[in-house]
Amino acid sequence: MIGYIIRRLATAVIVVLGVAAIIFALLHWLAPSPAYDVLGPKAQPAAVASWSRLHGYDRPEIEQFFTYLTNLVHLNFGYSYKLSQSVSALFKENAGRSAYLTGAALVLSLIIAIPLGIMQAVRRNTVEDYTFTTLNFVLYSMPSFFLGLILIQFLALDWGIFPPGVSSSITTTWQAFTHPAQLTLPIVTLAAINVASFSRYMRSSALDNLAQDYIRLARAKGLSERAVLARHLFRNASLPMITLVGLSIPTLLVGNLLTEYLFNYPGLGLLFYTALGNLDYNVLLAYVILGAILTVLGNLIADIAIAAADPRVRLD
Amino acid sequence: MTEPAAPLIEGLGGVAGLSATVPEGGEVQVIASGWKLALREFFDNKLAVLGLAVIVLFVLFCFIGPLIHPSNQSLVNPLNTDLAPGHGHALGTDENGFDEFGRIMLGGQTALEIGFFAATIATVIGTLWGAISGLAGGIVDGIMMRMVDILLSIPLLFIVLVLATKYSGTVVKLSLLIGLWAWPIPSRLVRGEVLTLRERDFVSAARVMGATRARIILRHLIPNALSVVIVNVTFQIADSILILAYIGFLGFGLQFPATSWGDMLGGAQNYVTEGYWWLVYPVGGCLVALVLATNLVGDALRDAFDVRLRRR
Numbered sequence: 001m002i003g004y005i006i007r008r009l010a011t012a013v014i015v016v017l018g019v020a021a022i023i024f025a026l027l028h029w030l031a032p033s034p035a036y037d038v039l040g041p042k043a044q045p046a047a048v049a050s051w052s053r054l055h056g057y058d059r060p061e062i063e064q065f066f067t068y069l070t071n072l073v074h075l076n077f078g079y080s081y082k083l084s085q086s087v088s089a090l091f092k093e094n095a096g097r098s099a100y101l102t103g104a105a106l107v108l109s110l111i112i113a114i115p116l117g118i119m120q121a122v123r124r125n126t127v128e129d130y131t132f133t134t135l136n137f138v139l140y141s142m143p144s145f146f147l148g149l150i151l152i153q154f155l156a157l158d159w160g161i162f163p164p165g166v167s168s169s170i171t172t173t174w175q176a177f178t179h180p181a182q183l184t185l186p187i188v189t190l191a192a193i194n195v196a197s198f199s200r201y202m203r204s205s206a207l208d209n210l211a212q213d214y215i216r217l218a219r220a221k222g223l224s225e226r227a228v229l230a231r232h233l234f235r236n237a238s239l240p241m242i243t244l245v246g247l248s249i250p251t252l253l254v255g256n257l258l259t260e261y262l263f264n265y266p267g268l269g270l271l272f273y274t275a276l277g278n279l280d281y282n283v284l285l286a287y288v289i290l291g292a293i294l295t296v297l298g299n300l301i302a303d304i305a306i307a308a309a310d311p312r313v314r315l316d
Numbered sequence: 317m318t319e320p321a322a323p324l325i326e327g328l329g330g331v332a333g334l335s336a337t338v339p340e341g342g343e344v345q346v347i348a349s350g351w352k353l354a355l356r357e358f359f360d361n362k363l364a365v366l367g368l369a370v371i372v373l374f375v376l377f378c379f380i381g382p383l384i385h386p387s388n389q390s391l392v393n394p395l396n397t398d399l400a401p402g403h404g405h406a407l408g409t410d411e412n413g414f415d416e417f418g419r420i421m422l423g424g425q426t427a428l429e430i431g432f433f434a435a436t437i438a439t440v441i442g443t444l445w446g447a448i449s450g451l452a453g454g455i456v457d458g459i460m461m462r463m464v465d466i467l468l469s470i471p472l473l474f475i476v477l478v479l480a481t482k483y484s485g486t487v488v489k490l491s492l493l494i495g496l497w498a499w500p501i502p503s504r505l506v507r508g509e510v511l512t513l514r515e516r517d518f519v520s521a522a523r524v525m526g527a528t529r530a531r532i533i534l535r536h537l538i539p540n541a542l543s544v545v546i547v548n549v550t551f552q553i554a555d556s557i558l559i560l561a562y563i564g565f566l567g568f569g570l571q572f573p574a575t576s577w578g579d580m581l582g583g584a585q586n587y588v589t590e591g592y593w594w595l596v597y598p599v600g601g602c603l604v605a606l607v608l609a610t611n612l613v614g615d616a617l618r619d620a621f622d623v624r625l626r627r628r
Contacts, residue, residue: 276478
């Protein structure tokens with residue numbers, strides 16, 4: 001197990017190094033030197049050259065790359081000259097709110113998808129099963145913002161149950177947590193994307209498990225159907241969810257961007273969107289590399305967790 | 317689809333496809349070629365036929381539609397903005413006074429074009445990359461696949477959006493942007509397929525006969541991995557259309573007055589608040605319907621090519 005973790009960790013480090021190289025190259029291509037951001041667009045070429053020399057932007061690329069890597073290891077993601085703040089400070093300020101939104105959405109999607117998938121598998125090929133399969137398929141093909149718009153239309157504007165956007169008075173993660181009505185629509189929108197794919201896998205995993213002998217044994221020894229499903233089937237059929245949750249991080253990040261933009265909720269996604277408009281490449285590429293690191297971490301943790309949870313998984 | 321009439325010799329694939337009803341002496345049953353079986357399986361799937369019909373309808377609607385229903389889509393008309401449906405505009409007008417019905421056709425053209433081009437670019441690069449990597453094996457394979465791992469860990473929409481701040485606005489640029497970042501997925505699929513194919517006798521036979529690597533890849537490996545590739549193309553098209561919609565929705569899509577469905581939904585939050593439903597739901601509905609249809613076709617193709625699910 002230890003050897004397996006070390007090997008997986010080594011591959012993860014190689015992948016992150018590769019991502020860093022690509023992001024560094026893009027950064028150099030899109031924004032070679034922040035001199036113009038600092039000195040203004042009308043700066044004299046001589047002033048730009050001297051600024052670049054002073055701050056080390058005239059050194060060989062490979063040397064600059066090593067500086068970039070060293071900074072990255074120290075969680076220094078660079079400086080946003082547009083917002084006059086370090087990117088790390090911007091991330092720290094927004095991460096809590098995004099983590100709450102995304103985490104709540106992930107938990108909600110699991111709470112819905114796991115029982116739904118088991119229910120569909122138990123009542124396979126009935127009207128309920130077909131209805132939810134169809135619904136999931138539509139949801140899976142729907143851009144998340146469109147679902148958000150439909151929710152805003154009905155639940156916010158027509159029936160007035162929830163506000164159409166997150167109020168600007170919500171500034172801290174704690175406030176977001178203590179005002180559930182404000183966050184309901186964003187969380188539901190973001191959760192819906194994953195429900196579609198999670199419950200599809202859950203259904204097929206539950207179907208596979210229902211055909212196994214241990215389920216027949218549990219029934220034969222007289223357990224109630226409820227106990228069979230809740231105690232035996234649930235735990236075994238949920239194993240693929242570990243991998244799926246690990247793999248869902250890119251989808252969650254993309255959904256987070258669109259949801260935060262749609263509901264005007266200040267977090268990492270909205271920060272990214274603002275940076276797109278400002279052409280603030282330091283923030284943009286720092287967020288891309290953060291997203292890549294989270295993706296790699298998600299895969300890594302899922303691989304280790306599934307190996308720990310399922311003794312049948314062979315480590316090689 | 318019922319049993320097809322029994323043609324003696326099939327053109328495609330060059331395999332004689334004798335129908336099951338024909339055998340005289342009952343001795344040799346010639347099994348129809350894989351492609352024909354897959355095609356029959358596909359057309360037996362009602363949802364797949366529905367999906368295909370929806371796609372064909374959209375292509376006709378978007379490309380032939382403007383000839384039947386011509387509308388001004390380039391000259392802003394400030395007197396006719398945000399008109400409700402009716403008054404000679406079946407779906408009303410948008411904030412520039414453009415006829416919304418005609419605009420959906422225009423936006424659909426670019427969505428279909430970019431979806432198709434981006435998927436083609438991604439598939440061609442990915443197929444070649446995967447085939448070369450799988451056939452080469454060893455250290456070359458290791459390096460090529462680590463590069464795929466690296467690219468796969470970068471969230472696609474983010475990197476495409478960052479680059480769209482500089483390279484966006486036209487169909488060609490957006491297709492390249494999406495296609496050039498989306499190829500790692502097909503490359504991984506094709507490599508997996510090639511790894512099993514390269515051990516097969518026909519590849520060894522070709523090698524013994526002195527075929528070059530390029531010939532083995534292009535004439536033997538890729539044609540045999542084609543079913544995986546075709547299934548993937550449909551999903552790539554659906555994904556590209558969605559990515560395009562996201563880019564447009566966030567405001568980095570095509571240059572005005574060109575448009576795509578995502579661009580048209582860019583102001584949707586305001587439309588919903590103002591009650592301009594005709595600027596939101598028809599476009600959004602088209603988007604969902606096209607992606608749904610493409611996914612249906614993809615799912616059905618995957619089932620059709622899956623030998624385990626197939627009857628003979």
